Amino acid sequence: MPHFQDIVIQITDLKKSFKGINAVDGINFNVFKGQCFGLLGPNGAGKTTCIEILEGISKADSGSVVFPALPKKMHLNQYIGMTFQHTALPDFIKVKETLALFSNLYPSTLDQNQIIQSCQLEDILHRDVKKLSGGQRQRLLLALALINDPEVIFLDEPTTGLDPHARRDFWTLIESIKQLGKTIILTTHYMDEAHQLCDQIAIMHQGKIIEQGQPLELLRKHFNRSVLNLPIEDITEFKQSLENYGWIFHKQNAELETENLPEAISFLLENHINIAHINIQQRTLDDLFIKLTGNSLND
Incomplete structure (x- = not known):
C-alpha cells in the first residue's frame, strides 16, 4: 500500500442543508497526494452535495474545504479536473476538435499528444463525438478532465453503463494516472471498482460519514x-x-x-x-x- 503524507484536501466539519434537511452533516476527512479516495453511498446519502462543495460548484453552510498546496495565485479550476456522470458535448464536432476547444479554456494545458496517448484516443481522433461508444466517450471525458494538468481529478460514476471489458480498460487508465502522482476523488456504485481503485473509502449515510479507511482493513474490522x-x-x-x-x-x-x-x-x-x-x-x-x-x- 502506498505511503501518503501530503494532504491535498482537508475537509473539516462540513455542513450543507436544503429545506431543513441536512444533506451534509458535519463530515471530516483528509485526502492525500497520489491517493484514490472513494466516496460511497446510495442516492440521497449526501455524497454528490459533498463533491459539489469540494469542486467549488456549491457553497457549504459551514465548515471548511482547504487545498493546502493550491498556489495563492492559481484559481481552483486550474488545480482540479472533473468528469460528471452526465456530460453534454458540442454537436457536430470531432474528438480532436473537442480537445482543441477545451484546451483554449485554460491558460496552461498539457501537450495534446501526451493526453491523446495517455487516454488512448489515437484511433478515434477524427470521429464525431456522437458516434463514440460508451468506453470511447469516457476516455474522451477523462482526457478533458486532464487537459489542464490538474493535481486533483474528480470522477463521478465514470464507468456507469459500460460493459465489463470497457470498465476494466478504464480502470487501467485510472491506475496509470495515479502513477503520475495525481490525486483522484471517485464516486461509484460498483463495489468491485472501489475495491480495485481506492486506497481509502468513506461511506456516507444520511449526510454523515459512518465508516472510513482502507477497503481491506474495513473488511477485516467488520467481518x-x-x-x-x-x-x-x-x-x-x-x-x-x-x-x-x-x-x-x-x-x-x-x-x-x-x-x-x-x-x-x-x-x-x-x-x-x-x-x-x-x-x-x-x-x-x-x-x-x-x-x-x-x-x-x-x-
Missing part, C-alpha cells in the same frame, strides 16, 4: 468469519456429522460460517469429505455497506 459452501451432491452421506459441526443444509448446498477456517478445513479432510468443489466466500464492500446501513449500495 471476522469466513463462509464455506459445499454442493449437496458431494456431502449427502456426511450430513449428520456436518450438522453436528455447525453446517446448515439448504436445497442445493450446505453452508458454514466460521471464525477458524483452518480448523473447518481440517475437519473436512480428517473425515474424508470431498472438498474439490468447496467455495470460500470473501466478504465485499457491498456486504459491508449492507451491514452498516441495512441497504445495498445499489438500492
